[in-house]
Amino acid sequence: MKNITNFEDLLIDKYGKKGIAERDKFDADSLAFRLGVMLKEARNEANLTQEQLAERTGTKKSYISRIERGLSDIQISTYHKLIEMGLGKHLNISIG
Numbered sequence: 001m002k003n004i005t006n007f008e009d010l011l012i013d014k015y016g017k018k019g020i021a022e023r024d025k026f027d028a029d030s031l032a033f034r035l036g037v038m039l040k041e042a043r044n045e046a047n048l049t050q051e052q053l054a055e056r057t058g059t060k061k062s063y064i065s066r067i068e069r070g071l072s073d074i075q076i077s078t079y080h081k082l083i084e085m086g087l088g089k090h091l092n093i094s095i096g
Contacts, residue, residue, distance in 0.1 A: 010044070011023065026059075028073070030084055032067075032071070032072065032073060033068040033070030034070075034072070035067070035070075035074060035079060036067050036068045036069055036070040036071075036072075037068075037070075039067055039079070039082060039083070040068040042083065042087050042089060043064075043068075043086075046087045046088070048086075048087070049057060050064040050065055050068070051064075052058065053082065053086045054085070056085060056086045057082055057085050057086040059078075059080050059082075063091075064082075067082075077091070079091065
């Protein structure tokens with residue numbers, strides 16, 4: 001391994017710099033995974049099944065499952081609906 005001192009260096013070594021197709025795919029997949037984990041944790045805290053969340057938001061259980069497994073590229077508006085309408089929580093987004 002090269003002289004890697006932080007996580008960004010590791011990502012550059014493995015996938016390339018931001019803007020390169022392979023790195024952009026990794027970043028998108030990583031975001032989908034993280035959003036899925038957060039949704040699953042919030043759903044479990046609300047003591048809801050995937051089916052119950054789907055019913056509350058007019059989606060399908062299979063769609064909730066794909067999101068939670070990081071297999072679906074979700075729009076912010078849909079994520080907002082799942083969090084606010086489905087779970088009764090507030091979605092805060094910050095850009096930093």
